[in-house]
Amino acid sequence: MRWIDVASEMEAGHSNGLEVEVAGIALLLRRIDGGIFALSATCPHHAAWLSQGRFGDGRVFCPRHGGVFDLATGRRIAGPFCPDLPVYPVRIVGGRVEVAL
Ligand code: FES
Structure with a gap:
């Protein structure tokens, strides 16, 4: 596992989140309930863009189906059968967001 600088904390904390590509992986950074989360930008079911979904209670709700x-674990809680959502550890270092890949 290595930590990669992906954005400033201010950019990642934007209300709509921030999509970035890191090492060929499309990530969505988003501030939720005071913390910044890094998750796959697309749903593991049929690749809907999760930036268009709803967020709350530590969860993301896919806009398509x-x-x-769960944002902490990526575990699928409800909806169509599919793999869990890839989520990545995040740390803040000097106002920068780093994601572990
Ligand atoms: S694309 Fe997300 S639940 Fe189907």
Whole structure:
């Protein structure tokens, strides 16, 4: 596992989140309930863009078929059967967001 600088904390904390590509992986950075999370930018079911979904209670709600995923673990909670959502550890260092890949 290595930590990669992906954005400033201010950029990642934007209300709509921030999509970035890191090492060929499309990530969505988003501030939720005071913390910044890094998750796959697309749903593991049929690749809907999760930036267009709803966020709350530590979960993301997919806009296409209603899949629900836990943001801390990526575990699928509800919706169509599919793999869990890839989520990545985040740390803040000197106002920069680093993601572990
Ligand atoms: S694309 Fe997300 S639940 Fe189907």
